[in-house]
Amino acid sequence: MEAKVTTTTLAEMKARGEKICMLTAYDYPTARLVDEAGIEVILVGDSVGNVLLGYPSTLPVTMEEMLHHTRAVARAVKRALVVGDMPFLSYQPSDSEAVLNAGRFLKAGAEAVKVEGGTPVLGRIRAMLDAGIPVMGHLGLTPQWIHQFGGYRVRAKTAEAARLLLQEAKELERAGVFSLVLEGIPWQVAKLITESVRVPTIGIGAGPYCDGQVLVLHDLLGLTERVPKFVKRYAGLGEEIRRALSEFRREVKEGKFPTLQFSYEMPPEELEKLKKG
Numbered sequence: 599m600e601a602k603v604t605t606t607t608l609a610e611m612k613a614r615g616e617k618i619c620m621l622t623a624y625d626y627p628t629a630r631l632v633d634e635a636g637i638e639v640i641l642v643g644d645s646v647g648n649v650l651l652g653y654p655s656t657l658p659v660t661m662e663e664m665l666h667h668t669r670a671v672a673r674a675v676k677r678a679l680v681v682g683d684m685p686f687l688s689y690q691p692s693d694s695e696a697v698l699n700a701g702r703f704l705k706a707g708a709e710a711v712k713v714e715g716g717t718p719v720l721g722r723i724r725a726m727l728d729a730g731i732p733v734m735g736h737l738g739l740t741p742q743w744i745h746q747f748g749g750y751r752v753r754a755k756t757a758e759a760a761r762l763l764l765q766e767a768k769e770l771e772r773a774g775v776f777s778l779v780l781e782g783i784p785w786q787v788a789k790l791i792t793e794s795v796r797v798p799t800i801g802i803g804a805g806p807y808c809d810g811q812v813l814v815l816h817d818l819l820g821l822t823e824r825v826p827k828f829v830k831r832y833a834g835l836g837e838e839i840r841r842a843l844s845e846f847r848r849e850v851k852e853g854k855f856p857t858l859q860f861s862y863e864m865p866p867e868e869l870e871k872l873k874k875g
């Protein structure tokens with residue numbers, strides 16, 4: 599097995615120009631597959647809310663739900679860096695709540711946490727770092743801010759908004775984040791930020807010039823119904839599952855499954871005794 603990935607590994611990768619791969623995982627079997635594929639970072643994303651739990655957004659996701667999924671992922675992972683995504687209202691109210699909840703992620707097996715936002719969360723980030731908890735930042739189209747943004751639209755499209763975002767990226771870097779997710783922004787802005795900060799940037803819907811890329815695993819595998827423009831589907835598991843389920847249904851209805859090949863057999867002498875009564 600290759601060496602365990604740490605926050606230092608990611609800094610070294612940026613320094614030598616090696617791209618960083620990050621994917622979401624929410625459970626034991628998929629986390630094991632992602633880890634074994636050599637993906638460097640596994641994010642237990644609050645996207646679990648939309649993707650697995652059927653919520654309309656990430657806002658209803660609770661700490662208990664996140665910890666449940668983080669424990670399952672941490673049990674599976676041997677090499678990747680496991681990052682726990684702090685859900686809405688688990689860090690916003692106060693520094694002490696941020697530290698306590700981030701600490702619960704580490705107790706559940708995560709090795710770092712991610713929070714959404716720039717200037718408004720700088721104090722929270724510093725408080726968590728002071729408690730020895732590595733923090734990943736997240737800027738741009740941050741889903742927990744969706745009502746303030748007024749919808750899921752690409753951010754930082756004007757020069758002024760791009761300048762503000764760059765400033766926030768630098769502030770997050772100064773505060774001490776070990777990495778920065780850039781979501782839903784023009785590739786030119788992501789490139790500028792990537793070239794302007796020393797910490798690795800990891801893009802999603804932010805073009806090819808970030809230091810790494812992240813996708814939601816279920817989008818990449820074809821398990822979600824609708825995907826945004828920036829998602830490339832590397833497999834069609836949704837169709838494959840549908841095919842398997844309808845074949846199972848048909849074979850059961852037609853008495854073709856199970857055959858004796860899939861059945862247990864009684865020893866002949868016991869069968870004789872049974873028949874004699």
Ligand code: KIV
Nearest residue numbers: 622643644645683779
């Ligand atoms: O929750 C999530 O999956 C995320 C990624 C999209 C970065 O925050």
